[in-house]
Amino acid sequence: MEQLITSRDNKYVKLAKSLCTKQGRDKEGMFIIEGYRNVRDASCKGAKIEFLLVSDKCSYDLTALKKHKMYNLAPKIFDYVSDTVTPQGIMAICRMEEINFSDIELENDSLIVVCENLQDPGNAGTIIRSADAAGAKAVIMAKGCVDVYNPKVTRSIMSSLFSVKVIQGKNIDSVFGFLKSNKIKSVAGALTDKSVPLFDADMKGSCAVFIGNEGNGLTAETVKRCDTTVTIPMLGGAESLNASTAAAVMMYEFVRQNETYKKG
Amino acid sequence: MEQLITSRDNKYVKLAKSLCTKQGRDKEGMFIIEGYRNVRDASCKGAKIEFLLVSDKCSYDLTALKKHKMYNLAPKIFDYVSDTVTPQGIMAICRMEEINFSDIELENDSLIVVCENLQDPGNAGTIIRSADAAGAKAVIMAKGCVDVYNPKVTRSIMSSLFSVKVIQGKNIDSVFGFLKSNKIKSVAGALTDKSVPLFDADMKGSCAVFIGNEGNGLTAETVKRCDTTVTIPMLGGAESLNASTAAAVMMYEFVRQNETYKKG
Structure with a gap:
């Protein structure tokens, strides 16, 4: 885990925030999966996870997710990116797959x-x-x-x-x-x-x-x-x-x- | 329609607000149905409607509901009672039926x-x-x-x-x-x-x-x-x-x- 991210101007925070709109998702070709169980299952099922954002308050055991790049956010920065009312403190930024x-x-x-x-x-x-x-x-x-x-x-x-x-x-x-x-x-x-x-x-x-x-x-x-x-x-x-x-x-x-x- | 209700202390407003909790509903034996279609259908199906609360901003045609007592609320008072994010401006206060x-x-x-x-x-x-x-x-x-x-x-x-x-x-x-x-x-x-x-x-x-x-x-x-x-x-x-x-x-x-x- 790298040092605590406390600014909205951080590049990972900015990228994740941009994925909250369809326009941003289409531009980056990425989207967000939020919540511990969803992230863990996505990881197991071979989702193309670019990196994880984890709140400093997150209380889940993240051992199983160690293989992914992980950035540690101050809780208020995590809440700023999160789409949920009571965030679990973990989200994955995933690459879309084009399926035909x-x-x-x-x-x-x-x-x-x-x-x-x-x-x-x-x-x-x-x-x-x-x-x-x-x-x-x-x-x-x-x-x-x-x-x-x-x-x-x-x-x-x-x-x-x-x-x-x-x-x-x-x-x-x-x-x-x-x-x-x-x-x-x-x-x-x-x-x-x-x-x-x-x-x-x-x-x-x-x-x-x-x-x-x-x-x-x-x-x-x-x-x-x-x-x-x-x-x-x-x-x-x-x-x-x-x-x-x-x-x-x-x-x-x-x-x-x-x-x-x-x-x- | 009677005169516009603009105070939270109005007895109908207080009663309706109390029905937002289970304790209040059990005490009064009443509950709220919100939204035009829900209220209209409840009325058709013989729900025991005590009275309607209607926002002054409500744009629905209320002709079919004329048989019910109706109180007109200032929009901000209606929003205070409403459980929805974008209220349609109409709710019915109904009596519960005990079914065995x-x-x-x-x-x-x-x-x-x-x-x-x-x-x-x-x-x-x-x-x-x-x-x-x-x-x-x-x-x-x-x-x-x-x-x-x-x-x-x-x-x-x-x-x-x-x-x-x-x-x-x-x-x-x-x-x-x-x-x-x-x-x-x-x-x-x-x-x-x-x-x-x-x-x-x-x-x-x-x-x-x-x-x-x-x-x-x-x-x-x-x-x-x-x-x-x-x-x-x-x-x-x-x-x-x-x-x-x-x-x-x-x-x-x-x-x-x-x-x-x-x-x-």
Whole structure:
């Protein structure tokens, strides 16, 4: 550990602070992971960690993280950079990896998750975590979605950002192009004339599950272009499920139908 | 609308402010619903609304809410009472309804959701909303759970608090007593030696789905007392799902197996 950093003008502090905006993240090609468990898991899963910033008040045992460059910050400088209300005193500055459609390793029963205009950082994080749990090969956050490197997203993703492939910045046309050329069935979650109850839909074989905006759902054009439209039955007074909840219910119906949980 | 209230000492302001704590809510037997859509839905669904507090800055059309007593607050007084960062300028002060086991209307394929030590207000709200959507007959928030009348919970519940029966304050012994006397199968979501994958479990007939604490899951004693223990398959790098996501996946597996979505 080097000497205590007490100034906002320190170059590491300035770099980290710049990563709090999308513009800064895109310029540097880096983002922040915050909190002890998140940093430890990111390190285990091979995240490209450039360096760690640690508050002088941090009480965690950092032995497992010794292999990374570590800079020691005065608590008030750490709080200045931190995005959280009660910081745990540790954050990692990580390099982004650019992931493309060609990086997706497809099998005959691959699950892909596609989000369109998803805005809530918590939902995005939860969807990526659920997609990882359900064994999805990729999560595609099409143009118009919240930035997955937003600190509010990385916080709720846990370490799934490093175990499931997350692709962003693609327009919806290129997403459909990728799906069609790989014969992946597209399944929209939406209520239309042609919708069938989720449990009556055929999700056998590779599927892309489409999730839309929290308030407005998927765009009409996207629903029209999907092969199948499903609704999750609403049996009480609720009009809808939370977007990330709906996504998980759809993903696990894929898992059930394909019995991917019985593999290996 | 009466004259503008500009003082924190006004009796309606003082009452509403007191409802921001659990102690205050329990003393008055009232709680707050905030935001235009939530208030409108609560009103439609027959919530016992005592009165509305409306900010002088509120821009919503309040015609549909004219049947309720309405007090007009200076914006800074409204913000003082409000729990939100960007208030919509309308809240309803509602009377709690005490709901007991005997109020649950059971059928042969009833879904009950039981939460133990659930702490996160957002999760509690989302679980109640999902339970409503899945047609659950009741959500039992056993002792040790977050208060469902916490404004952070009522915000994420949407109006499901008025369409699904939510029971709280019961200890876990009495919950098992209720389930046993009604021959309702108890299904724990947990990873133990005797766990089976969710999709291989028999959830036909009435079931109570048990959800535990966000970090620690269900207590060992509760898992032991449940008839069946299921795990949601984790097929990627994620160790677990978010508690409210797991709850919804379990609830909808019940819906699928019992085909309750094909009824009426």
